[in-house]
Amino acid sequence: TQQTITIIPGDGIGPSIIDSCIKVLDKAGCDFNYEFSDAGLTAFKKSGDLVPEETLTLIEKNKICLKGPLTTPVGEGFTSINVTLRKKFQLYANLRPVTSFKGTRARYDNIDILTIRENTEGMYSGLGQTVSADGETAEAMSLITREGAERIVEFAYQTAIKEGRKKVTAVHKANILKSTSGLFLKVAREVASRYPEIESTEMIVDNCCMQLVMNPEQFDVIVTTNLFGDILSDLCAGLVGGLGMAPGANIGKDCAIFEAVHGSAPDIAGKNLANPTSVILAAIQMLEYMGMDDKATLIRDAIADVIETGDRTTRDLGGEHGTTDFTEALLERL
Numbered sequence: 001t002q003q004t005i006t007i008i009p010g011d012g013i014g015p016s017i018i019d020s021c022i023k024v025l026d027k028a029g030c031d032f033n034y035e036f037s038d039a040g041l042t043a044f045k046k047s048g049d050l051v052p053e054e055t056l057t058l059i060e061k062n063k064i065c066l067k068g069p070l071t072t073p074v075g076e077g078f079t080s081i082n083v084t085l086r087k088k089f090q091l092y093a094n095l096r097p098v099t100s101f102k103g104t105r106a107r108y109d110n111i112d113i114l115t116i117r118e119n120t121e122g123m124y125s126g127l128g129q130t131v132s133a134d135g136e137t138a139e140a141m142s143l144i145t146r147e148g149a150e151r152i153v154e155f156a157y158q159t160a161i162k163e164g165r166k167k168v169t170a171v172h173k174a175n176i177l178k179s180t181s182g183l184f185l186k187v188a189r190e191v192a193s194r195y196p197e198i199e200s201t202e203m204i205v206d207n208c209c210m211q212l213v214m215n216p217e218q219f220d221v222i223v224t225t226n227l228f229g230d231i232l233s234d235l236c237a238g239l240v241g242g243l244g245m246a247p248g249a250n251i252g253k254d255c256a257i258f259e260a261v262h263g264s265a266p267d268i269a270g271k272n273l274a275n276p277t278s279v280i281l282a283a284i285q286m287l288e289y290m291g292m293d294d295k296a297t298l299i300r301d302a303i304a305d306v307i308e309t310g311d312r313t314t315r316d317l318g319g320e321h322g323t324t325d326f327t328e329a330l331l332e333r334l
C-alpha cells in the first residue's frame with residue numbers, strides 16, 4: 001500500500017525547501033501520498049493556534065512526518081512548537097548526522113559524525129519556568145531520569161551497531177552539574193559496559209567543543225543531553241558547510257518527524273536563496289527509517305554530484321544560484 005506522509009511546510013524558508021524536497025522524492029520514484037498540514041506562525045495567522053489539533057491528529061495517524069522549520073514567537077505564553085511536538089509524541093531520540101561532501105567550502109573533507117541528542121528532558125524539560133514577581137529572579141528545571149538517560153544511550157549503541165560505527169562518546173558536564181549530568185554519565189557508563197565491542201569514551205562538553213573544532217576526525221557517535229546536543233549539532237553543521245547541510249530525525253516508539261536542524265532563516269526567506277539539502281538529507285533519513293535504502297542512496301549520490309561539480313549550487317556552498325536552480329540540477333541527475 002502507498003505510504004502517506006504528513007507534510008508541514010512550516011515558516012520562512014520552509015515552504016520553498018519542502019517543495020524542493022518533494023520534487024526530489026517524486027523524481028526518485030518514491031510514490032508517496034502527501035497530506036499537508038500547518039504549524040508555527042503560518043498556522044497561528046490562519047487559526048490563532050501554533051499547533052492546531054488537526055495537525056497533531058494527522059501526525060498521529062500517518063506516523064511519519066516531514067516538516068519545515070517553524071518560527072516560535074518570542075514572548076510569554078508561547079511554548080516552542082518543536083518542544084511541544086517532541087514531548088507530545090515522545091520523540092526521545094534526535095539523530096543529527098553530519099557528513100562531508102566534496103565541493104563545499106567546509107574546512108574538513110572527512111567528517112562523519114552522528115550526534116544523538118536526548119530530546120525530551122534536560123534543560124528543555126519545560127518544567128518549573130518561573131520569574132519572580134519583581135522580575136529579578138528566573139528559574140527553570142533541568143530534569144534527567146534514569147529511564148530517559150538509559151533509553152537514549154541504549155539507542156545510541158544500537159544505532160552504532162546498526163550503522164557499523166565504532167565509537168560512542170558520552171558528552172556531559174558532570175563535574176559541575178553533579179546531579180543531572182552526573183546521573184546521565186553514571187547511566188552512560190553502565191550502558192557502555194554492556195557493549196564491549198564498541199569503543200566508549202566520555203568528554204566534558206566544553207572540551208568537546210574545542211576538540212570538535214581542532215580534531216573532529218576523532219568523533220563517530222556522540223550521545224548527550226538535550227541542551228548540549230542542540231548546541232553541538234549546530235557546531236557539527238559548521239564542520240561540513242553550515243546549517244544548509246544538516247538534517248535531523250526525531251524518533252519515538254510509534255512516530256517520527258524528520259526536519260532540518262536549522263530554523264526558518266528569516267534573513268533569507270522569500271529570496272530563493274535557501275539551500276534545500278538540509279531537508280532533503282532529512283528525507284534521506286526518513287527513507288532509511290522506512291527501509292528504502294536504495295532510494296536514499298540514489299538521492300544522496302545526486303546531491304554529492306551536484307555539490308562536487310558545483311553545478312548550480314547555492315550561495316552558502318560557494319555557488320551563485322538559488323533554491324530552484326539547485327533543485328533543477330538535482331532533478332536532472334535523478
Ligand code: NAI
Nearest residue numbers: 069070071072243244261262263264265267268274275316
Ligand atoms: P536559523 O537556523 O533560522 O538561521 C541561522 C543562519 O543560518 C541564518 O543566517 C540563515 O540564513 C542560515 N541558514 C539556515 N538555514 C539555511 C539554509 N537551508 N540555507 C542557507 N542558509 C541557511 O536560526 P535563527 O535565525 O536563530 O532562527 C530563526 C527562527 O527559527 C526562530 O524563530 C527560531 O525559533 C526558529 N527555529 C526553528 C527550528 C525548527 O523548527 N526546527 C530550529 C531552530 C530555530
Ligand code: MG
Nearest residue numbers: 230231234261
Ligand atoms: Mg537548534
